[in-house]
Amino acid sequence: MNVLIKSATIVDSKSDFHNQTLDILIEKGIITQISKHIANPKKYQEVKLDNLHVSQxxxxxxxxxxxxxxxxxxxxxxxxxxxxxxxxxxxxxxxxxxxxxxxxxxxxxxxxxxxxxxxxxxxxxxxxxxxxxxxxxxxxxxxxxxxxxxxxxxxxxxxxxxxxxxxxxxxxxxxxxxxxxxxxxxxxxxxxxxxxxxxxxxxxxxxxxxxxxxxxxxxxxxxxxxxxxxxxxxxxxxxxxxxxxxxxxxxxxxxxxxxxxxxxxxxxxxxxxxxxxxxxxxxxxxxxxxxxxxxxxxxxxxxxxxxxxxxxxxxxxxxxxxxxxxxxxxxxxxxxxxxxxxxxxxxxxxxxxxxxGIESNGIVVGSKADLSLFDPKFSYIFSKNHIISTSKNSLFENSQLKGKSYGIIANNQLVLN
Incomplete structure (x- = not known):
């Protein structure tokens, strides 16, 4: 899997890139480049999302x-x-x-x-x-x-x-x-x-x-x-x-x-x-x-x-x-x-x-891409429409929540809502 994440704010207090908005290039499941602007001559899939943040x-x-x-x-x-x-x-x-x-x-x-x-x-x-x-x-x-x-x-x-x-x-x-x-x-x-x-x-x-x-x-x-x-x-x-x-x-x-x-x-x-x-x-x-x-x-x-x-x-x-x-x-x-x-x-x-005993992968070049993608500012009322589970027994229904997930990049795969 090859993916170029565009303009993502990195939330990783152990990374030198913490709180910076950067592009992240992932090739074959490995982070190969993190920079202000990364070109895409190989036409990799690009991930561009509103107020995109990434963390471990x-x-x-x-x-x-x-x-x-x-x-x-x-x-x-x-x-x-x-x-x-x-x-x-x-x-x-x-x-x-x-x-x-x-x-x-x-x-x-x-x-x-x-x-x-x-x-x-x-x-x-x-x-x-x-x-x-x-x-x-x-x-x-x-x-x-x-x-x-x-x-x-x-x-x-x-x-x-x-x-x-x-x-x-x-x-x-x-x-x-x-x-x-x-x-x-x-x-x-x-x-x-x-x-x-x-x-x-x-x-x-x-x-x-x-x-x-x-x-x-x-x-x-x-x-x-x-x-x-x-x-x-x-x-x-x-x-x-x-x-x-x-x-x-x-x-x-x-x-x-x-x-x-x-x-x-x-x-x-x-x-x-x-x-x-x-x-x-x-x-x-x-x-x-x-x-x-x-x-x-x-x-x-x-x-x-x-x-x-x-x-x-x-x-x-x-x-x-x-x-x-x-x-x-x-x-x-x-x-x-x-x-x-x-x-x-x-x-x-x-x-x-x-x-x-689970491995942690930091957001650094050379690390395995194990990332959560999200928008921390998105505010909404949680309803049954937000439930993916087969069962719907959520006590958060009708609650005001702040922040939504876009999906993940892990195990050399991209999963997005």
Missing amino acids: GWFDSSVSFGEPGFEERETIANGLKTAALSGFTSVATNANTYPVIDSSADITFIKSKSKDHAISLYPIGALTKSGEGNDLAELFDMKNAGAIAFYDYQKAVSNPNLMKLALQYASNFGGLVMSFPQDSNISGSGVMNENRTSTSLGLKGNPTLAEELQVSRDLFLLEYTNGKLHIPTISTAKSVDLIRKAKQQKLDVTCSVAIHNLLFTDEKLTTFNTNFKVKPPLRTQKDIDALIEGLKDGTIDMVTSDHNPIDIENKKIEFDFAKYGTIGLESAFGALQSVFTLKKSIELLTKGKKRF
């Missing part, structure tokens, strides 16, 4: 595609198309399929489905067999097959000894263990944040204590084992404090937050819109403020869309029985920019790669 390719550490088993929610092919058109060049996919991705053969299957695609797909293997929390899955074999981490998606490992063994065993081969921050014995059948709002709505509450107890337990286990832990999608102020202290103790821990937990409070559930039924639940403004501060000071390492397509049959039903989850790839960039500056938004969309 974005990465999402928690994406769910239904295949295999739940293709009515999303297929891998359409999921990758959605990610690419949303500006992501790499995604880590969760194991919440049917059957659950818990063996090397499963990892090989998932990787084969993404072969030759512009997007790089990195499978996360289940931590326990069938994701049931009873016995460890084939962690080492899955690692060798290409799994980048191990996680029972949105399922807490209630047995502390099993989590201890997982951290100890995975440390032998540098495996990254992920633990969902929720004590299910405390959360019980709660469907939203336990607060004044849940009481007024008559819905069972899930207290912040459920998350904080689990985070605290896992950090104690991490300290004991000297393992390697990632805590996905924290949602409370105290969780931020606990992880901040753990990092000060030099424990090998990272964490993420779902973008929607940075924008919406539990008061959004007063309409009983099941798209706002997510896990962990939407919390309070105090929690949001702490999460944002945690991202600013580096306590929270990355953001995720926590993209989780759910078919209409499992969403358009009574709130108590609706499944948890929202799609988020299409709205991720525009939502993030409503909270942070452009520079910080791009940093948060790219810095998770290192933790998951």
Whole structure:
């Protein structure tokens, strides 16, 4: 693939070209020239777009595609198309399929489905067999097959000894263990944040204590084992404090937050819109403020869309029985920019790669072209027309967003909206 990008503002704080508007020549997937004006005698395809900006390719550490088993929610092919058109060049996919991705053969299957695609797909293997929390899955074999981490998606490992063994065993081969921050014995059948709002709505509450107890337990286990832990999608102020202290103790821990937990409070559930039924639940403004501060000071390492397509049959039903989850790839960039500056938004969309062992390619001559293309100024109301996913369960519908993706250049391919 040979492409000439014209008049693009480069957003890459580690590049000498940061904040400069330049042409970028890409030949056979490699950046061969960056300059104020590049001629095009070979008649390569030119990319000229309004207010075009480029950055290193974005990465999402928690994406769910239904295949295999739940293709009515999303297929891998359409999921990758959605990610690419949303500006992501790499995604880590969760194991919440049917059957659950818990063996090397499963990892090989998932990787084969993404072969030759512009997007790089990195499978996360289940931590326990069938994701049931009873016995460890084939962690080492899955690692060798290409799994980048191990996680029972949105399922807490209630047995502390099993989590201890997982951290100890995975440390032998540098495996990254992920633990969902929720004590299910405390959360019980709660469907939203336990607060004044849940009481007024008559819905069972899930207290912040459920998350904080689990985070605290896992950090104690991490300290004991000297393992390697990632805590996905924290949602409370105290969780931020606990992880901040753990990092000060030099424990090998990272964490993420779902973008929607940075924008919406539990008061959004007063309409009983099941798209706002997510896990962990939407919390309070105090929690949001702490999460944002945690991202600013580096306590929270990355953001995720926590993209989780759910078919209409499992969403358009009574709130108590609706499944948890929202799609988020299409709205991720525009939502993030409503909270942070452009520079910080791009940093948060790219810095998770290192933790998951994914190569970063800077915007420099000689580097592999792994680029996200976007317009950071474009303002719009997000609607169903902007949804590419098969499922339409977005809690960002009717929200004002700032910034849109044009597409990506990655793996020697150009994908544009």
